[in-house]
Amino acid sequence: MYIEKVWPSNNANYRCLMPESLANQTCALALPTPLVSTFLETHCQVGNLQRFTSRYLAGGFSLKQGRLVSRKRLSLMRLGFKRKDELAESVTLQSERYRSALQSLRKRPLTLGTLCEVHKSLDPHHHNGGRFRDVQNWIGGRSPDTAHIVPPPPENVSDLMTDWINYVNNIEQVGIEDIIMLSNQFILIHPFNDGNGRLNRAIVDALLSQIMRDEKAYISPFLFRLAHQHNGYLDAPSAIMQGQWQQVFDFWDEAIQWSINTTETLCKRLIMANSFIQKKLTLRQLSQHAATLLSHISEQPIVTPAYLSGQFGWTLLEASTAITELLECGILNEHRVKEPINTIIYDCQEIFDAWMEMDEVLFRVSSS
Known part of the structure; x- marks a missing residue:
């Protein structure tokens, strides 16, 4: 469903996405059962892979300048020393905020207030942090009429997010397909001016890691995009609106398989180090x-x-x-x-x- 609008600066017509209530959405597809079972049963004997990878999920400059900060600099910062290493301090704080956000997002009932607080905590310097947008936003292009995706108008955001939060709280037993639907709906709504991707990652990571056998073995499927083309993920909102769930699940199928394989590789390297130490x-x-x-x-x-x-x-x-x-x-x-x-x-x-x-x-x- 779309809403037809006119952009005032150039009088061009554009269409805003207007997703249905989550309760009314159906998806005939599902991820392969063996894949889901393997993912949920992933285990690592040593270390904490979720903590290890969190530095790359916190947004901001985590994947830019922050990527250049060595693990030793970050480990020194965690000792609580007063050091003149602003970049390492910033990466450490971002990573800690992200992990704290995961804890907040797992609490039930989840409220819109908590969601806004988490959004602000993930980007405390943004002047509109923690508030739903009151302007039209879009993804790609210089104006809505040339954009790749145009989310719903701002006047519809509050009702859509109320529906979203109700769906979260009413799920008796969360499954991976539910989490994918919640993630896609959140991206469709794009409720904040900025930082939607960061908060969406936190929501998915909080819910997915919570249903795993070993939370410490969790590697976010979103990190799949570090070394792969991620067009499948960016095209997901349009595919959903057209009922093309196969494209959505193709991305998640690949990303979850990558997470399983990467967890196995990283665990083996940690076990090797541990054996050498033993x-x-x-x-x-x-x-x-x-x-x-x-x-x-x-x-x-x-x-x-x-x-x-x-x-x-x-x-x-x-x-x-x-x-x-x-x-x-x-x-x-x-x-x-x-x-x-x-x-x-x-x-x-x-x-x-x-x-x-x-x-x-x-x-x-x-x-x-």
């Missing part, structure tokens, strides 16, 4: 604190006694003792950093080596 233990029996630290370094490979004290509630002596155990095994290495002046840190190079290769996998361009 060999250094030989027959040594670690204390409980040292064993906890050993498990933690696959997610945070740089630590200090103060950081561990804050993370686990240990005394500084307990934290130092655990670090010493891993130092003696050759798992951690001691370094003195320039900033803050003469601060001593302890890192695990094997994990950083694995992370470097894992990032290369995420950005590997497909030859297909």
